[in-house]
Amino acid sequence: MDRTNKPKLDQRRAPIYEALENFRQMRVVPFDVPGHKRGRGNPELTAFLGEQCVSVDVNSMKPLDNLSHPISVIREAEMLAADAFGASYAFLMVGGTTSAVQSMLLSSCKRGDEIILPRNVHRSVINALVLCGAVPVYVDPDVDRRLGISLGMCRRDVARAIREHPNAVAVLVNNPTYYGICSDLRAIVRMAHEAGMLCLVDEAHGTHFYFGDDMPVSAMAAGADMSAVSMHKSGGSLTQSSLLLIGPQMSVGYVRQIINLTQTTSASYLLMSSLDISRRNLALRGRTVFARVGEMAEYAREEINEIGGYYAFGKELVNGDSVFAFDTTKLSVHTRDIGLAGIEVYDILRDEYDIQIEFGEIGNILAYLSMGDRPQELERLVSALADIRRRYQRSSIGLLSQEYIDPEVVMSPQDAFYAPKRSVPLEKSVGEVCSEFVMCYPPGIPILAPGERITSQILDYIEYARSKGCSLTGPEDLAIENINIVIGGKK
Amino acid sequence: MDLWFSEFHTPDVKHSIRVTRHLYSGRSDYQQIDVFDTPEFGRVLTLDGSVMLTERDEFIYDEMITHVPMAVHPNIRDVLVIGAGDGGVVKELTRYSQIRRIDLIEMDPQVIEVCRTYLPENASRLDDERVHIRFENALRSIRRSNGNYDLIIVDSTDPFGPGEGLFTREFYGNCFSALRPDGIMVNQQGSPFYRQDAEAMQRSHKRIYTTFPISRIYQAHIPTYAAGYWLFGFASKRYHPVDDLNAEKWSSLGLETRYYTPLLHVGSFYLPAFLENMLREVEQDNSQTVL
Numbered sequence: 185m186d187r188t189n190k191p192k193l194d195q196r197r198a199p200i201y202e203a204l205e206n207f208r209q210m211r212v213v214p215f216d217v218p219g220h221k222r223g224r225g226n227p228e229l230t231a232f233l234g235e236q237c238v239s240v241d242v243n244s245m246k247p248l249d250n251l252s253h254p255i256s257v258i259r260e261a262e263m264l265a266a267d268a269f270g271a272s273y274a275f276l277m278v279g280g281t282t283s284a285v286q287s288m289l290l291s292s293c294k295r296g297d298e299i300i301l302p303r304n305v306h307r308s309v310i311n312a313l314v315l316c317g318a319v320p321v322y323v324d325p326d327v328d329r330r331l332g333i334s335l336g337m338c339r340r341d342v343a344r345a346i347r348e349h350p351n352a353v354a355v356l357v358n359n360p361t362y363y364g365i366c367s368d369l370r371a372i373v374r375m376a377h378e379a380g381m382l383c384l385v386d387e388a389h390g391t392h393f394y395f396g397d398d399m400p401v402s403a404m405a406a407g408a409d410m411s412a413v414s415m416h417k418s419g420g421s422l423t424q425s426s427l428l429l430i431g432p433q434m435s436v437g438y439v440r441q442i443i444n445l446t447q448t449t450s451a452s453y454l455l456m457s458s459l460d461i462s463r464r465n466l467a468l469r470g471r472t473v474f475a476r477v478g479e480m481a482e483y484a485r486e487e488i489n490e491i492g493g494y495y496a497f498g499k500e501l502v503n504g505d506s507v508f509a510f511d512t513t514k515l516s517v518h519t520r521d522i523g524l525a526g527i528e529v530y531d532i533l534r535d536e537y538d539i540q541i542e543f544g545e546i547g548n549i550l551a552y553l554s555m556g557d558r559p560q561e562l563e564r565l566v567s568a569l570a571d572i573r574r575r576y577q578r579s580s581i582g583l584l585s586q587e588y589i590d591p592e593v594v595m596s597p598q599d600a601f602y603a604p605k606r607s608v609p610l611e612k613s614v615g616e617v618c619s620e621f622v623m624c625y626p627p628g629i630p631i632l633a634p635g636e637r638i639t640s641q642i643l644d645y646i647e648y649a650r651s652k653g654c655s656l657t658g659p660e661d662l663a664i665e666n667i668n669i670v671i672g673g674k675k
Numbered sequence: 676m677d678l679w680f681s682e683f684h685t686p687d688v689k690h691s692i693r694v695t696r697h698l699y700s701g702r703s704d705y706q707q708i709d710v711f712d713t714p715e716f717g718r719v720l721t722l723d724g725s726v727m728l729t730e731r732d733e734f735i736y737d738e739m740i741t742h743v744p745m746a747v748h749p750n751i752r753d754v755l756v757i758g759a760g761d762g763g764v765v766k767e768l769t770r771y772s773q774i775r776r777i778d779l780i781e782m783d784p785q786v787i788e789v790c791r792t793y794l795p796e797n798a799s800r801l802d803d804e805r806v807h808i809r810f811e812n813a814l815r816s817i818r819r820s821n822g823n824y825d826l827i828i829v830d831s832t833d834p835f836g837p838g839e840g841l842f843t844r845e846f847y848g849n850c851f852s853a854l855r856p857d858g859i860m861v862n863q864q865g866s867p868f869y870r871q872d873a874e875a876m877q878r879s880h881k882r883i884y885t886t887f888p889i890s891r892i893y894q895a896h897i898p899t900y901a902a903g904y905w906l907f908g909f910a911s912k913r914y915h916p917v918d919d920l921n922a923e924k925w926s927s928l929g930l931e932t933r934y935y936t937p938l939l940h941v942g943s944f945y946l947p948a949f950l951e952n953m954l955r956e957v958e959q960d961n962s963q964t965v966l
Binding site for chain 1: 812815818837840845846849851
């Protein structure tokens with residue numbers, strides 16, 4: 185397997201963690217920020233988070249390096265991460281994978297450039313387009329009509345987009361999707377490179393691809409140019425920590441400059457050390473850990489499918505193209521056949537069974553399994569689903585299936601976002617051009633993005649999602665009764 | 676030598692028993708298991724440092740969790756016992772000739788091994804031919820049984836350890852499905868006295884109350900459990916624990932008991948005012964997901 189990356193550096197090292205441990209021993213007197221001074225100045229916070237934790241909440245300094253310009257321990261940690269992930273270089277990110285995605289896009293496109301991408305991307309991707317002014321060329325993702333979920337991009341659709349937009353600068357792939365669905369990444373990388381375009385990968389849900397056997401190919405192994413990896417999802421690091429990986433074609437210095445445009449100059453050592461320690465754990469034990477997660481997910485799938493009514497889908501979706509591979513560590517369940525929307529099952533699980541899952545949408549729920557799970561909790565989840573079916577099963581007539589709505593892009597997200605605009609009641613917005621986002625969160629995939637035409641089909645979908653209890657976010661009006669539209673955009 | 680076993684009943688309350696010998700100490704896949712000899716309570720089994728049973732007072736627990744449902748339901752034939760690896764509950768059940776099958780589900784085989792070795796009196800009836808022991812996760816096995824039982828006895832550890840899954844709504848719901856249309860579920864409901872215990876008791880009572888048409892609490896005095904004051908839950912699809920008590924029939928069986936009597940049966944359902952209030956609080960809270 186060519187993608188099995190063999191690290192060359194000593195992955196038992198964790199330079200940032202080691203430097204912090206040394207630093208603690210030195211008992212340096214702090215006359216620098218942060219002002220809580222190892223927690224002494226904020227006893228309530230120290231009591232809550234623990235002395236150990238606040239004592240390493242420190243500032244950049246010579247022995248601890250500086251994330252904006254790393255030359256010692258942070259640089260070593262980044263090189264170790266690159267080695268572990270098989271990348272040319274890896275940047276530690278402290279602004280979430282959102283910042284990794286944005287840096288990836290800002291590094292590869294400028295105002296007016298075209299970028300090819302599927303519409304079911306995370307909001308952070310389209311946010312980046314608002315920032316840089318690039319113009320999206322959407323490839324319709326394939327759709328599974330039974331499940332009502334977007335799949336990956338078909339090869340011929342990517343090829344057509346490249347042919348029709350030869351000047352586009354990059355192709356962005358969502359790999360895997362939230363549901364664990366992968367496109368044919370190697371083929372897409374090849375097509376992009378042949379056309380002189382970069383291939384960028386939003387790999388937020390694929391950290392474990394770098395550390396597992398029988399897993400879908402990772403972005404770096406497939407030859408992609410950049411990838412945003414959510415270490416805090418399957419990688420086990422602290423929330424908000426992330427990695428940006430790059431291939432040999434990219435300039436380390438230029439990407440660093442781009443990152444520094446928006447990244448904090450007071451990067452948290454809690455986040456950075458969590459990346460360092462988690463990378464070490466993944467490199468040393470990742471294969472065993474993720475094999476176990478995969479087994480647990482397979483077990484849960486079998487048990488859930490045995491309940492009846494539910495469909496916990498898996499590898500059988502693989503079709504050689506738009507579902508080129510399936511990430512079996514993901515546990516998604518189609519709920520519509522028991523007469524409940526996914527969001528309803530999500531709410532019942534939390535309200536009545538004290539079980540919090542990742543998200544529920546129109547037809548499906550997703551339970552996030554990871555290295556921290558144990559069989560006994562999995563039994564609770566399966567049993568709760570069995571009990572929900574016993575108590576609530578009803579006819580599924582009247583339940584919508586989620587449809588992929590092919591958007592009409594009227595102007596670039598940046599032009600629409602900054603255009604003269606006004607607020608109108610949602611129901612009076614049909615035909616207008618939207619100047620902001622509307623999405624259910626999670627999963628955070630926009631229903632409407634800036635620059636897209638508002639249709640009655642989209643409004644119906646928003647209304648339905650709202651009535652089922654989806655949490656809608658995005659618009660300036662938090663109540664989501666009004667929406668900002670571009671003045672003069674109406675057809 | 677001054678050797679004591681201590682258990683924290685709250686962070687600020689400690690219950691100690693003088694120990695003459697520490698007979699066994701071992702760690703299973705699930706928990707820490709210890710056996711002591713003590714002058715006051717005889718042999719003592721602890722799991723994760725909590726007293727599970729003592730030779731001196733186990734009869735109270737085992738009798739109250741067994742005879743109360745047996746004296747109510749007119750014809751219990753198939754019984755499921757969850758937890759109870761020490762064999763005490765099974766020992767009481769096997770005294771009834773009407774019972775034809777007892778399934779015992781215990782997740783931890785090591786508990787049964789230890790009890791067979793160190794508490795042979797209790798564990799002796801585990802070899803009764805009606806008893807079928809399965810070592811597995813109770814949530815999993817109960818999901819798979821549909822309407823096969825007349826009685827389910829949940830003899831769990833406390834809700835803050837490996838037994839947590841046995842205090843959940845999903846577990847009670849699947850118990851409901853596993854019972855015949857006139858079935859009964861009895862469980863140990865913890866203690867209402869100390870705050871943390873009381874809150875756990877309220878949570879699980881609410882879950883049972885919203886799952887079964889009849890759900891009542893009864894009490895007993897058990898010296899080695901927290902506050903010496905213990906509760907049981909009686910949940911049932913048809914029979915009322917007091918109205919449907921058939922004292923004459925039970926008495927005619929001639930079973931000798933040391934704690935349970937049909938008169939105490941009725942009395943154990945009369946609860947102190949503070950506990951009635953606690954139960955009312957959760958019984959009247961009808962916050963369910965509205966679909």
